[in-house]
Amino acid sequence: MKKVIGLLDNRFIVTIINVSPTETKKNVITLFDQHAVDERIRFENLLDGYRSHDGGFLSSDLVSPISVTVDHNHMKIIEEFIAKFEFIGLKFKILNNTLTVTSVPKCLLKRAEKEVSNL
Numbered sequence: 001m002k003k004v005i006g007l008l009d010n011r012f013i014v015t016i017i018n019v020s021p022t023e024t025k026k027n028v029i030t031l032f033d034q035h036a037v038d039e040r041i042r043f044e045n046l047l048d049g050y051r052s053h054d055g056g057f058l059s060s061d062l063v064s065p066i067s068v069t070v071d072h073n074h075m076k077i078i079e080e081f082i083a084k085f086e087f088i089g090l091k092f093k094i095l096n097n098t099l100t101v102t103s104v105p106k107c108l109l110k111r112a113e114k115e116v117s118n119l
Contacts, residue, residue, distance in 0.1 A: 057089035059103035067100040
């Protein structure tokens with residue numbers, strides 16, 4: 001059971017939530033900062049606009065790919081998480097000890113374009 005009780009100090013949403021999966025009714029009073037909740041909802045809605053059909057994030061190709069030299073130990077870690085990087089929209093190629101970033105999450109590219117246009 002979830003029930004909204006009201007506002008506390010015009011800042012917190014007061015709720016009662018049943019935290020017991022069994023028949024013993026164990027309810028707790030929970031407070032949510034209404035501004036943090038609003039920010040979280042806005043953030044989730046923003047992210048939804050950048051998600052692909054598989055739940056990952058859309059990528060934008062870089063006009064000029066970025067190459068960096070990475071030591072062997074760090075490259076092993078990067079290689080271990082390639083699928084996770086691609087899921088969040090970061091794509092790159094690896095050749096020997098050089099990592100070349102070819103695509104970044106679309107939301108980051110849009111922000112960078114906006115910042116450049118404001119200069």
